[in-house]
Amino acid sequence: MGFAVLAVVALGVFGYRVWREPRRLGNAVWLGVAGVLAGLWLVVGLSDDVVIVGFVVVGGVVALVLPAALIANGVLMVRREGRTLGNLLSLLAGLAMVGLGGVTAAVLGFDSSRWLVAAVGSLVFVAGYLAFLFGALLVYSVLYGRIGRDRRADAIIVLGAGLNGSSVPPLLAHRLDRAVQCLQEDAVLVVSGGQGTDEDLSEAEAMARYLRDQGVPDERILVEDKATTTEENLRNSMALLADTPGTVLAVTNNYHVFRTAVLARRLRLPLDVVGAHTAPYFIPSAFLREFVALLAQYRRTNAALIVLLAALPFVLTALTG
Incomplete structure (x- = not known):
């Protein structure tokens, strides 16, 4: 019975923390503690x-x-x-x-x-x-x-990923398609990503071209073409949106969502993060990279x-x- 009570307490702490701020890494730890205690309760019973x-x-x-x-x-x-x-x-x-x-x-x-x-x-x-x-x-x-699966926003930031020369690969295309799904009337899209040494143009420009081909008006696309890290993606994009009122969403692939949200909280940026589809075979290694990055943070x-x-x-x- 003791483990059951402790599990309920840990779950309550978890729920309260999520209600206060869902972007905390500690939320995952409290959820894990609740799960372990619940497992011990089952084993004892x-x-x-x-x-x-x-x-x-x-x-x-x-x-x-x-x-x-x-x-x-x-x-x-x-x-x-x-x-x-x-x-x-x-x-x-x-x-x-x-x-x-x-x-x-x-x-x-x-x-x-x-x-x-x-x-x-x-x-x-x-x-x-x-x-x-x-x-x-x-x-x-x-x-x-x-949690934020069906959210809409007044501004949407799409985080860049690598290009295939000058073309948008499927991984990045899924982010852009997800951003278009979240786009509401009068909202703007910020495409963020610099140019790598093996890329023919900046990720942001390739992303902007992709969105234009999808029918997004050019005046609703803001280009941020200097960022080389997720932190720079967020900082530089929010700077472009300094005069844009309303809510902001960042879009990335689903395996990258939580680390981006944790980083946004650490940077004190008022935005939420939603995820786009990722090919299933890509997720294990990708999430392991995210795990290592969170450990490093x-x-x-x-x-x-x-x-x-x-x-x-x-x-x-x-x-x-």
């Missing part, structure tokens, strides 16, 4: 046989199905998108899970020294922390993306917790020695 079966099923998914799916997705990403670090993330994550499982089984299966067991425990603790954060962020990102807190968790098994081993 179920029979031993059901718990064992549940652990076997979940363990099988985590140990076998998920790594295999990530590795397969990584191979597909490399074939379709090229061999870059970002495209390799799902493959690397799958291999890391296999490696951690193999090392853990090898150490526990033999008569290993207690310090070697502590080292494996350190890896497991850190991996568990990262898995908890990743799961919480994934679930809350999906939830946040649906809060690097001091995460580094401190990771060091603490990594040291804990060694401290316990020393105290019990």
Whole structure:
């Protein structure tokens, strides 16, 4: 019963925080805490046989199905998108899970020294922390993306993405199409993105051409062609809209929505973010990139917790020695 009460309290805190400000990273953490507590409540309340079966099923998914799916997705990403670090993330994550499982089984299966067991425990603790954060962020990102799903605005910012020479690729086209769906009468569109070294023109100009071809009047399109990062996309675009009253939406792909919203809050920009469709095969690696970027934004807190968790098994081993 105690876990149930704690889960309800955590869920209440989560709901209040979302009501106050849905763009907080801490909202995802509170949702994750509520989920863990609810899971513990179920485990305590179920029979031993059901718990064992549940652990076997979940363990099988985590140990076998998920790594295999990530590795397969990584191979597909490399074939379709090229061999870059970002495209390799799902493959690397799958291999890391296999490696951690193999090392853990090898150490526990033999008569290993207690310090070697502590080292494996350190890896497991850190991996568990990262898995908890990743799961919480994934679930809350999906939830946040649906909060503002049908919103309209007086101004819409479309964040740039890479071009194919001078043409708009499908990933960016989905953002532009979503922006047009959100466009209401007299609203303006800001297309934001500079020119990369491998691009024939700025992303913003290519996006403007795409919108004109879709029938959007030129006078409703504002071009911001200097930005090279998401932060610059938001800052520069909001500067263009300084004299435009009303609400503002930023449009990006669905995997990028929550990190953009968190960044907008940190920059104290009064805007919400909505997501556009992304090809399913692209999402695992893309969201892993977003996860790494969010960890980096809060690097001091995460580094401190990771060091603490990594040291804990060694401290316990020393105290019990």
